[in-house]
Amino acid sequence: MKKNAVVGQSGGPTSVINASLYGVLNESFKHEDTIGCVYGMINGIEGFLNNQIMNLSKLRNSSELSLIQTTPGAYLGSCRYKLPEDLSNPIYSELFSKFEEYNIGYFFYIGGNDSMDTVSKLSLYAKKVNSDIRIIGIPKTIDNDLIETDHTPGYGSAAKYVASTVREISIDASVYDNKKSVTIIEIMGRHAGWLTAASALARKFDGDNPLLIYLPEAVFDTESFLQKVKEALEHTANVVVCISEGIRDKDGKFICEYSHSVGIDTFGHKMLTGSGKYLENLVKDHIGVKVRSIELNVCQRCSSSMLSKTDHEEAIHSGSFGVISAKNGETGKMVALKRSSLDTYDIQYILKDVNQICNQEKVVPSDWIINDGTDISEEFIRYMLPLIQGSVSVPMENGVPVFAYRK
Amino acid sequence: MKKNAVVGQSGGPTSVINASLYGVLNESFKHEDTIGCVYGMINGIEGFLNNQIMNLSKLRNSSELSLIQTTPGAYLGSCRYKLPEDLSNPIYSELFSKFEEYNIGYFFYIGGNDSMDTVSKLSLYAKKVNSDIRIIGIPKTIDNDLIETDHTPGYGSAAKYVASTVREISIDASVYDNKKSVTIIEIMGRHAGWLTAASALARKFDGDNPLLIYLPEAVFDTESFLQKVKEALEHTANVVVCISEGIRDKDGKFICEYSHSVGIDTFGHKMLTGSGKYLENLVKDHIGVKVRSIELNVCQRCSSSMLSKTDHEEAIHSGSFGVISAKNGETGKMVALKRSSLDTYDIQYILKDVNQICNQEKVVPSDWIINDGTDISEEFIRYMLPLIQGSVSVPMENGVPVFAYRK
Numbered sequence: 001m002k003k004n005a006v007v008g009q010s011g012g013p014t015s016v017i018n019a020s021l022y023g024v025l026n027e028s029f030k031h032e033d034t035i036g037c038v039y040g041m042i043n044g045i046e047g048f049l050n051n052q053i054m055n056l057s058k059l060r061n062s063s064e065l066s067l068i069q070t071t072p073g074a075y076l077g078s079c080r081y082k083l084p085e086d087l088s089n090p091i092y093s094e095l096f097s098k099f100e101e102y103n104i105g106y107f108f109y110i111g112g113n114d115s116m117d118t119v120s121k122l123s124l125y126a127k128k129v130n131s132d133i134r135i136i137g138i139p140k141t142i143d144n145d146l147i148e149t150d151h152t153p154g155y156g157s158a159a160k161y162v163a164s165t166v167r168e169i170s171i172d173a174s175v176y177d178n179k180k181s182v183t184i185i186e187i188m189g190r191h192a193g194w195l196t197a198a199s200a201l202a203r204k205f206d207g208d209n210p211l212l213i214y215l216p217e218a219v220f221d222t223e224s225f226l227q228k229v230k231e232a233l234e235h236t237a238n239v240v241v242c243i244s245e246g247i248r249d250k251d252g253k254f255i256c257e258y259s260h261s262v263g264i265d266t267f268g269h270k271m272l273t274g275s276g277k278y279l280e281n282l283v284k285d286h287i288g289v290k291v292r293s294i295e296l297n298v299c300q301r302c303s304s305s306m307l308s309k310t311d312h313e314e315a316i317h318s319g320s321f322g323v324i325s326a327k328n329g330e331t332g333k334m335v336a337l338k339r340s341s342l343d344t345y346d347i348q349y350i351l352k353d354v355n356q357i358c359n360q361e362k363v364v365p366s367d368w369i370i371n372d373g374t375d376i377s378e379e380f381i382r383y384m385l386p387l388i389q390g391s392v393s394v395p396m397e398n399g400v401p402v403f404a405y406r407k
Numbered sequence: 408m409k410k411n412a413v414v415g416q417s418g419g420p421t422s423v424i425n426a427s428l429y430g431v432l433n434e435s436f437k438h439e440d441t442i443g444c445v446y447g448m449i450n451g452i453e454g455f456l457n458n459q460i461m462n463l464s465k466l467r468n469s470s471e472l473s474l475i476q477t478t479p480g481a482y483l484g485s486c487r488y489k490l491p492e493d494l495s496n497p498i499y500s501e502l503f504s505k506f507e508e509y510n511i512g513y514f515f516y517i518g519g520n521d522s523m524d525t526v527s528k529l530s531l532y533a534k535k536v537n538s539d540i541r542i543i544g545i546p547k548t549i550d551n552d553l554i555e556t557d558h559t560p561g562y563g564s565a566a567k568y569v570a571s572t573v574r575e576i577s578i579d580a581s582v583y584d585n586k587k588s589v590t591i592i593e594i595m596g597r598h599a600g601w602l603t604a605a606s607a608l609a610r611k612f613d614g615d616n617p618l619l620i621y622l623p624e625a626v627f628d629t630e631s632f633l634q635k636v637k638e639a640l641e642h643t644a645n646v647v648v649c650i651s652e653g654i655r656d657k658d659g660k661f662i663c664e665y666s667h668s669v670g671i672d673t674f675g676h677k678m679l680t681g682s683g684k685y686l687e688n689l690v691k692d693h694i695g696v697k698v699r700s701i702e703l704n705v706c707q708r709c710s711s712s713m714l715s716k717t718d719h720e721e722a723i724h725s726g727s728f729g730v731i732s733a734k735n736g737e738t739g740k741m742v743a744l745k746r747s748s749l750d751t752y753d754i755q756y757i758l759k760d761v762n763q764i765c766n767q768e769k770v771v772p773s774d775w776i777i778n779d780g781t782d783i784s785e786e787f788i789r790y791m792l793p794l795i796q797g798s799v800s801v802p803m804e805n806g807v808p809v810f811a812y813r814k
């Protein structure tokens with residue numbers, strides 16, 4: 001029986017979350033016999049509850065559909081909305097009535113940990129009420145912290161951006177190589193250091209920057225940090241250090257919280273500065289060399305100039321695999337990527353029970369963090385390198401990239 | 408008579424300062440009859456004084472030479488060094504003895520205002536002592552603040568980076584479009600707002616972000632700023648504001664100085680934060696919506712992913728035109744770009760007296776700044792648009808761009 005589909009995006013955007021949306025749409029459009037109209041939830045499940053729903057079938061064969069492939073952000077808008085734990089909450093019957101109203105047979109949700117929580121709860125409720133709606137999660141996150149999958153669409157492009165940008169900043173930092181300097185680059189990641197670890201790929205030769213890499217997985221000690229920076233300055237004039245925004249001390253306190261507790265603004269309120277800014281001041285005070293901190297900020301997740309072809313293709317394929325799986329009767333699953341070993345790159349698309357995945361966090365293995373928590377191992381490089389391969393050409397007009405805009 | 412050449416880079420780097428170096432080298436290598444060896448000053452005139460000199464002729468026909476074209480930073484290293492005003496200072500005779508020692512007949516210096524001061528002083532000294540060394544300045548700066556030239560190599564690529572990145576950040580900022588937010592993007596430029604003005608090119612449609620653009624050329628008033636942001640939030644959920652780092656109040660005080668006077672770090676020292684961070688706190692306190700500030704930082708001048716083909720070609724041509732001019736007997740000049748009108752793009756390479764250029768600053772014309780100093784006019788767009796056209800392919804290896812490194 002022909003049923004409609006609905007797709008949503010949730011959580012922080014990535015450069016390829018729309019590539020997964022493209023994958024869902026493009027695949028759905030191929031199955032006119034079973035999938036009727038494709039609806040989009042504007043601002044995820046939260047918007048859906050407020051009847052913010054659009055018809056995406058009109059995009060079939062449009063140039064807009066093709067543009068969506070390389071548009072950063074979330075074409076459908078996003079949300080950070082947690083469904084209630086209690087499945088007897090009336091919100092669930094409300095949602096499923098709406099599904100019925102729109103004759104929904106397929107539900108696709110593109111997101112990370114929190115979004116998989118939504119997929120899990122909806123599929124548990126569907127089971128409870130004997131609904132035959134097929135509910136599938138499609139993974140995305142620049143943080144690469146979803147379990148049960150080798151890696152996550154969105155990570156490769158963010159990592160490629162980080163590696164390239166750290167290489168460029170290192171070159172920039174070395175132009176006054178007759179003067180000592182320290183550059184601290186703060187990279188996204190509160191709990192998992194996958195993205196910061198990718199900065200190791202910026203190195204071109206032994207001893208190249210970044211000389212020190214700090215992840216949230218290892219305890220950060222400011223004394224030891226200052227000592228390592230001093231040592232590095234003895235043999236390298238311009239030292240680049242990469243840190244995760246989420247580095248923590250031995251008591252689990254975020255390093256950025258140290259500056260919060262003292263800095264105040266004109267209005268007497270706490271000034272929020274990042275870990276990088278805090279360490280910048282620390283280096284200035286204790287070492288006295290020229291020092292600068294740089295936050296790579298949201299560009300890590302929205303730059304279209306450093307899309308990894310591998311990541312982009314995997315994001316599209318994850319979306320289409322989700323559709324095929326739902327069509328085959330699967331539900332309550334997340335699309336996952338399987339790889340047989342570090343030395344081969346033979347990605348298979350599989351399904352994993354979403355209930356086992358949501359609200360879990362995959363961190364960088366401790367044996368991949370080396371040199372007293374200041375560097376990353378060769379195993380990581382072998383893991384990472386295939387993920388950033390290849391480039392994607394983004395359409396340009398008037399000298400700037402052209403993106404799709406929801407109308 | 409065959410003479411050697413020496414070339415140096417000075418001031419802040421740009422993405423195409425090495426393209427100009429490539430232009431100088433490539434052109435010099437074509438004139439073996441008149442130009443012998445080409446030397447490079449490591450870290451500009453400061454390094455030259457310390458005998459940091461390398462032979463660049465070995466790069467002829469090398470793959471390294473080709474890589475230099477698209478390498479950001481300053482291949483030769485840079486300096487910020489001001490020669491003494493007094494031409495009778497012994498440093499000048501020391502320099503010219505060194506020129507004689509290396510049989511230098513041609514001196515090329517790639518840089519901005521301060522570097523043109525060096526070119527000016529050296530050419531005045533050369534005249535004074537009847538030296539026949541030909542001294543030529545080759546313009547570069549992302550700030551576009553050199554006078555007597557339509558624009559400056561380095562500006563177009565930085566502007567393309569700014570326009571593209573502001574467009575991407577605006578898309579990222581709008582994913583939670585059911586929640587009001589303000590994003591403040593801080594762009595380089597202490598005195599001239601050319602680069603910040605380029606953020607206007609990020610707009611795709613009328614009413615698109617950035618909704619407000621503030622340059623250092625117009626007085627910045629915080630009350631009026633807050634009012635404008637409030638008004639913008641009435642019709643647009645996610646407001647993006649672009650500001651120059653150098654915005655100033657009616658008394659000429661930098662806005663960023665306001666935060667300096669209050670913020671202190673753990674050690675009781677002043678915390679240096681930028682104008683964007685200061686305004687972020689202001690919006691949080693007075694408007695109370697979600698607010699984020701983003702510094703585009705050094706990526707503006709070192710990103711290789713958004714090179715403008717126009718800018719890149721002009722940077723190379725400026726270098727080669729400098730060599731041809733010197734060979735033709737010109738000295739004490741800076742290469743400049745001439746354009747007949749805003750409506751045609753017919754760049755001619757000309758020479759201008761460097762003494763008239765150095766230490767001057769070209770700011771954005773006041774009649775191009777509109778809407779009470781919150782936007783930029785159509786004339787600016789017509790001026791700017793040709794400068795960011797075309798892309799440059801940067802060689803990639805292992806998923807990241809490959810750059811030249813001085814050995």
